[in-house]
Amino acid sequence: MATQVEPKIAPSMLSSDFANLASEADRMVNFGADWLHMDIMDGHFVPNLTIGAPVIESLRKHTKAYLDCHLMVTNPLDYVDQLGKAGASGFTFHVEVSKDNWQELVKRIKSKGMRPGVALKPGTAVEEVYPLLEGENPVEMVLVMTVEPGFGGQKFMPDMMDKVRTLREKYPTLDIEVDGGLGPSTIDVAAAAGANCIVAGSSVFGAQEPAQVISLLRASVNMARITG
Numbered sequence: 001m002a003t004q005v006e007p008k009i010a011p012s013m014l015s016s017d018f019a020n021l022a023s024e025a026d027r028m029v030n031f032g033a034d035w036l037h038m039d040i041m042d043g044h045f046v047p048n049l050t051i052g053a054p055v056i057e058s059l060r061k062h063t064k065a066y067l068d069c070h071l072m073v074t075n076p077l078d079y080v081d082q083l084g085k086a087g088a089s090g091f092t093f094h095v096e097v098s099k100d101n102w103q104e105l106v107k108r109i110k111s112k113g114m115r116p117g118v119a120l121k122p123g124t125a126v127e128e129v130y131p132l133l134e135g136e137n138p139v140e141m142v143l144v145m146t147v148e149p150g151f152g153g154q155k156f157m158p159d160m161m162d163k164v165r166t167l168r169e170k171y172p173t174l175d176i177e178v179d180g181g182l183g184p185s186t187i188d189v190a191a192a193a194g195a196n197c198i199v200a201g202s203s204v205f206g207a208q209e210p211a212q213v214i215s216l217l218r219a220s221v222n223m224a225r226i227t228g
């Protein structure tokens with residue numbers, strides 16, 4: 001369906017060469033990335049361990065880019081202050097671990113100058129995020145996982161598009177992000193469902209011409225916005 005929201009193409013730095021993170025970030029911005037997607041994992045919420053606030057702080061010294069942080073951690077509240085200080089731009093926590101404290105989380109995220117978002121795993125019903133969009137202090141983005149969180153390079157789950165469609169119908173101006181298995185062969189269904197923020201790791205970093213993939217992803221979102 002047609003959307004008024006702008007496309008945001010966010011290469012996932014999980015697929016970058018972590019030993020050269022600053023130059024990888026520059027390369028993606030020069031290729032046309034709007035955001036850089038930073039996957040923060042604690043080895044507990046997901047069976048993988050990646051980066052945390054010290055790496056965000058180091059990267060922030062080298063780039064002005066919007067750092068779209070996806071927190072795959074069991075205790076997101078513990079990360080708010082350090083990530084705010086480190087220079088994160090967006091802070092997206094998982095609904096599965098924040099049912100009891102999301103209001104406090106959102107307030108703290110905003111008070112640290114970051115943009116709050118909520119993510120949901122493939123097995124989580126879309127209705128779970130409604131309260132976070134309707135309260136006094138709503139989140140500003142919903143991230144619909146299209147793979148099980150934890151690793152890059154997995155297969156896109158088309159069944160998740162029902163969640164995207166439902167959210168887009170209910171919230172026409174909401175930023176809806178899809179994450180996992182997005183690339184030239186899967187973008188059209190995600191864009192048609194109403195996703196506007198597109199995370200892509202292996203399809204961008206593994207491409208011969210990453211700039212072409214980024215521009216194709218953007219074109220697909222724009223086309224869906226026009227044709228609805």
Ligand SMILES: O=C(CO)[C@H](O)[C@H](O)COP(=O)(O)O
Pocket residue numbers: 012014015037039070072147148149150151152153154179180181182199200201202203
């Ligand atoms: O959150 C993630 C994994 O948990 C990543 O952002 C995601 O998997 C991106 O990688 P790819 O595009 O290769 O699937």
Ligand SMILES: [Fe+2]
Pocket residue numbers: 012037038039070179199
């Ligand atoms: Fe992610």
